[in-house]
Amino acid sequence: MEPFQLTASEAARQIAQGALSSERLVKSLAERIEARDLAVKAWIDADIEGAVRTARKLDKLTPTCPLHGIPFGVKDVFDTAEMPTTYNSAAFFDHRPTRDASCVSIARKKGAILLGKTDTVEFAAGGRRAVTRHPENPNHTPGGSSSGSAAAVADFQVPWAIGTQTGGSLIRPASFCGVYAFKPTLGTVGRDGLRYFSNLDAVGWYGRSAADLSLIAQAYGLAESRSPEVPLDKTLTVGICRSPFWDRITADGNKAFEEAVRRLEKANVRLVDFDLPSPFEALAVAQDNIMRGESKAAFYDLYLELGEALHDDFRAMYTKGGVSSSQMLEAYDLADESRPRFSRLLKERGVDLLLTPAATGEAPKGLSNTGDPIFNVMWSVLHVPCVAMPCSRGINNLPIGVQLVSGRFADSSLLRQSTALARLIDIEALRLPIS
Amino acid sequence: MEPFQLTASEAARQIAQGALSSERLVKSLAERIEARDLAVKAWIDADIEGAVRTARKLDKLTPTCPLHGIPFGVKDVFDTAEMPTTYNSAAFFDHRPTRDASCVSIARKKGAILLGKTDTVEFAAGGRRAVTRHPENPNHTPGGSSSGSAAAVADFQVPWAIGTQTGGSLIRPASFCGVYAFKPTLGTVGRDGLRYFSNLDAVGWYGRSAADLSLIAQAYGLAESRSPEVPLDKTLTVGICRSPFWDRITADGNKAFEEAVRRLEKANVRLVDFDLPSPFEALAVAQDNIMRGESKAAFYDLYLELGEALHDDFRAMYTKGGVSSSQMLEAYDLADESRPRFSRLLKERGVDLLLTPAATGEAPKGLSNTGDPIFNVMWSVLHVPCVAMPCSRGINNLPIGVQLVSGRFADSSLLRQSTALARLIDIEALRLPIS
Numbered sequence: 001m002e003p004f005q006l007t008a009s010e011a012a013r014q015i016a017q018g019a020l021s022s023e024r025l026v027k028s029l030a031e032r033i034e035a036r037d038l039a040v041k042a043w044i045d046a047d048i049e050g051a052v053r054t055a056r057k058l059d060k061l062t063p064t065c066p067l068h069g070i071p072f073g074v075k076d077v078f079d080t081a082e083m084p085t086t087y088n089s090a091a092f093f094d095h096r097p098t099r100d101a102s103c104v105s106i107a108r109k110k111g112a113i114l115l116g117k118t119d120t121v122e123f124a125a126g127g128r129r130a131v132t133r134h135p136e137n138p139n140h141t142p143g144g145s146s147s148g149s150a151a152a153v154a155d156f157q158v159p160w161a162i163g164t165q166t167g168g169s170l171i172r173p174a175s176f177c178g179v180y181a182f183k184p185t186l187g188t189v190g191r192d193g194l195r196y197f198s199n200l201d202a203v204g205w206y207g208r209s210a211a212d213l214s215l216i217a218q219a220y221g222l223a224e225s226r227s228p229e230v231p232l233d234k235t236l237t238v239g240i241c242r243s244p245f246w247d248r249i250t251a252d253g254n255k256a257f258e259e260a261v262r263r264l265e266k267a268n269v270r271l272v273d274f275d276l277p278s279p280f281e282a283l284a285v286a287q288d289n290i291m292r293g294e295s296k297a298a299f300y301d302l303y304l305e306l307g308e309a310l311h312d313d314f315r316a317m318y319t320k321g322g323v324s325s326s327q328m329l330e331a332y333d334l335a336d337e338s339r340p341r342f343s344r345l346l347k348e349r350g351v352d353l354l355l356t357p358a359a360t361g362e363a364p365k366g367l368s369n370t371g372d373p374i375f376n377v378m379w380s381v382l383h384v385p386c387v388a389m390p391c392s393r394g395i396n397n398l399p400i401g402v403q404l405v406s407g408r409f410a411d412s413s414l415l416r417q418s419t420a421l422a423r424l425i426d427i428e429a430l431r432l433p434i435s
Numbered sequence: 436m437e438p439f440q441l442t443a444s445e446a447a448r449q450i451a452q453g454a455l456s457s458e459r460l461v462k463s464l465a466e467r468i469e470a471r472d473l474a475v476k477a478w479i480d481a482d483i484e485g486a487v488r489t490a491r492k493l494d495k496l497t498p499t500c501p502l503h504g505i506p507f508g509v510k511d512v513f514d515t516a517e518m519p520t521t522y523n524s525a526a527f528f529d530h531r532p533t534r535d536a537s538c539v540s541i542a543r544k545k546g547a548i549l550l551g552k553t554d555t556v557e558f559a560a561g562g563r564r565a566v567t568r569h570p571e572n573p574n575h576t577p578g579g580s581s582s583g584s585a586a587a588v589a590d591f592q593v594p595w596a597i598g599t600q601t602g603g604s605l606i607r608p609a610s611f612c613g614v615y616a617f618k619p620t621l622g623t624v625g626r627d628g629l630r631y632f633s634n635l636d637a638v639g640w641y642g643r644s645a646a647d648l649s650l651i652a653q654a655y656g657l658a659e660s661r662s663p664e665v666p667l668d669k670t671l672t673v674g675i676c677r678s679p680f681w682d683r684i685t686a687d688g689n690k691a692f693e694e695a696v697r698r699l700e701k702a703n704v705r706l707v708d709f710d711l712p713s714p715f716e717a718l719a720v721a722q723d724n725i726m727r728g729e730s731k732a733a734f735y736d737l738y739l740e741l742g743e744a745l746h747d748d749f750r751a752m753y754t755k756g757g758v759s760s761s762q763m764l765e766a767y768d769l770a771d772e773s774r775p776r777f778s779r780l781l782k783e784r785g786v787d788l789l790l791t792p793a794a795t796g797e798a799p800k801g802l803s804n805t806g807d808p809i810f811n812v813m814w815s816v817l818h819v820p821c822v823a824m825p826c827s828r829g830i831n832n833l834p835i836g837v838q839l840v841s842g843r844f845a846d847s848s849l850l851r852q853s854t855a856l857a858r859l860i861d862i863e864a865l866r867l868p869i870s
Binding site for chain 1: 531532533534535538540541544545612621622623624625626627630631633634655656728729732733734735736737739740755760761762764766768769771772774775778780818843844845847
């Protein structure tokens with residue numbers, strides 16, 4: 001096995017044991033990027049030489065941090081001091097912040113090596129799409145807005161990468177690309193140095209195993225310790241939540257979801273049907289109104305500064321009618337009421353976490369449509385932690401994942417249970433990359 | 436009357452009429468700052484020469500923007516490209532961001548002139564206090580964390596200034612210093628380029644009249660038009676809300692509040708008692724838990740980067756026990772439930788806005804204690820818009836204000852009503868500065 005094929009956890013273990021140097025890992029990833037970048041286009045910028053220099057320094061030290069010597073990518077909506085920060089906006093191609101965003105700084109302080117900035121939908125919000133292609137089929141989208149981060153991890157170009165989710169920008173691309181993703185409870189990872197879009201902006205990450213999601217969470221202080229070999233909790237109760245949006249599932253998506261349910265049943269996991277009563281179905285419109293209403297405030301400076309140079313998608317917010325005050329109030333009141341109600345439903349029904357679709361099905365064809373976020377937006381506006389994990393494949397042989405969701409601030413327990421459930425659900429192992 | 440004594444609205448009117456040049460206004464403010472800075476210490480940095488250059492340029496143009504040629508100050512937790520951004524933290528004294536924060540950029544695009552950065556409690560959160568003194572008595576605090584912005588406006592050193600409120604950092608200093616302040620509905624003014632502290636961070640501003648608050652709101656797209664001469668709405672119903680924390684009011688604060696009520700009664704404003712039922716009183720603890728829990732995530736990068744160089748107040752969050760996950764969940768669930776409940780209470784009782792204390796009383800003695808935010812934290816966690824306006828004075832002859840509060844997204848209407856109510860409540864006119 002080549003180093004670029006290792007998960008973050010495996011690479012960290014080998015580095016800690018002295019069986020692998022960080023320099024060798026970086027160079028192996030660099031070769032993989034060189035071989036694959038033209039096909040996948042996951043990166044807006046990468047600094048291989050800088051990463052090699054940092055790796056050499058780290059190789060001289062005894063590993064004490066969980067991510068010692070492990071490279072990572074960052075969605076290009078986060079500030080970085082040593083690389084440009086473009087937001088995939090033409091107006092920011094020369095933009096050079098002076099400090100790293102807090103999530104980048106934390107990763108580096110925990111020993112991780114910044115390999116580069118990954119492509120993104122403009123400002124993670126609209127406008128220009130990423131040029132990134134699906135690693136397994138260049139005619140399909142990798143999903144968005146965290147397109148480059150998901151594709152780079154899926155294509156073995158980097159073991160883990162940071163993304164964001166305001167609607168469905170972390171979980172959906174993970175499902176499309178066949179990787180793992182974690183969206184923590186809103187506000188539990190600092191957002192300083194993230195170009196602000198909406199209060200719903202959540203910082204999260206991609207990896208190629210549930211153990212990797214935990215390892216990274218440990219670095220951010222969200223998980224107590226790294227424990228990849230968690231046994232299945234026999235008292236665990238999983239709610240099967242087809243969600244109020246089940247009519248949007250595709251035939252493929254349906255098949256993948258039922259397959260995940262069957263695998264849990266087969267392993268004697270306690271399952272209960274978990275329907276969400278009315279008006280939970282109205283949260284999709286509420287999320288959209290909140291996101292659009294807040295983004296109008298968030299991008300007003302750019303509208304005034306850039307004028308015609310700002311993409312029409314953003315300019316339209318100011319030249320056409322937007323979300324009214326009464327719509328905003330209604331959306332917020334519903335969202336606020338629904339969060340404690342969701343906490344109560346979990347408690348009353350004795351459910352530890354939910355199994356729910358991560359996307360409607362396979363990654364759609366074409367690069368302009370990054371896919372339907374309908375199975376993500378409700379969880380985003382509920383602020384709850386979500387894990388995406390691979391399950392099976394659709395008619396085009398592209399991956400389809402499922403999603404695990406728990407109550408707010410149960411991040412550590414959700415991640416722990418996910419490592420056990422992944423052994424049951426993700427049994428069609430990730431394909432090794434074709435070189 | 437010297438130009439430095441003008442409110443933003445008056446100065447804007449004179450500039451639009453050609454009766455005042457922006458250069459003359461800047462130079463008058465510069466003289467005022469020079470005369471008073473040693474006593475008040477409101478500024479961390481000011482760029483008079485730069486402001487004069489910008490004023491000269493603006494004086495050659497026909498005013499089309501509401502804030503054309505009007506100088507302003509910015510709390511030093513916002514990025515500025517042309518001045519250092521220190522957060523009042525020793526570790527950031529040389530920090531130079533490359534772009535202006537969105538609220539600074541918007542103000543400048545609307546014609547305002549950035550005069551300087553105002554002193555603040557470190558990161559608007561804890562640690563070092565501002566060195567700013569109360570403009571009327573140097574032995575008293577101007578309040579915090581927006582200490583410099585409040586004091587500079589109160590002392591006629593600048594007509595308006597930007598601050599933030601996470602707990603009570605805008606409204607309380609306004610009350611202490613005898614000026615007006617506006618905290619908009621959370622999320623309606625972009626926060627890009629603000630050093631992130633908590634999801635509760637709200638961007639707002641100080642002025643010396645209710646009309647000024649509206650004028651600035653217009654620049655940020657929160658108020659439809661400037662209308663300083665709003666007549667009193669005869670159908671207006673004001674809820675008198677002594678709040679669940681009335682036992683914390685001082686004798687002075689009580690007297691000022693009852694005086695405001697009496698003035699409204701005398702003008703035949705329709706008043707109803709507005710009590711907040713249980714568990715609204717628990718929102719004070721909930722706000723504190725949310726703010727502390729989120730700040731632990733928000734400052735984690737600084738803890739890792741700065742180590743011993745980070746103020747003990749912040750380091751203690753990581754070395755001592757913090758807010759637990761179950762406390763966070765409880766705080767969030769209560770806060771979320773209370774917001775729609777507050778919307779319903781206003782509607783059911785037919786109340787347009789509330790009159791409630793802005794602070795417990797006069798500014799306390801000493802600079803280390805910036806005062807008790809108890810009459811602010813509930814409104815912060817409810818995300819509602821708040822206006823502070825001067826009312827009367829306490830036993831030390833220092834100002835005491837009152838607060839007007841409305842439902843979320845009723846910002847425009849709250850500001851409009853405030854201009855009419857100010858003519859009833861703020862009848863002991865602001866003293867002109869002693870030169």
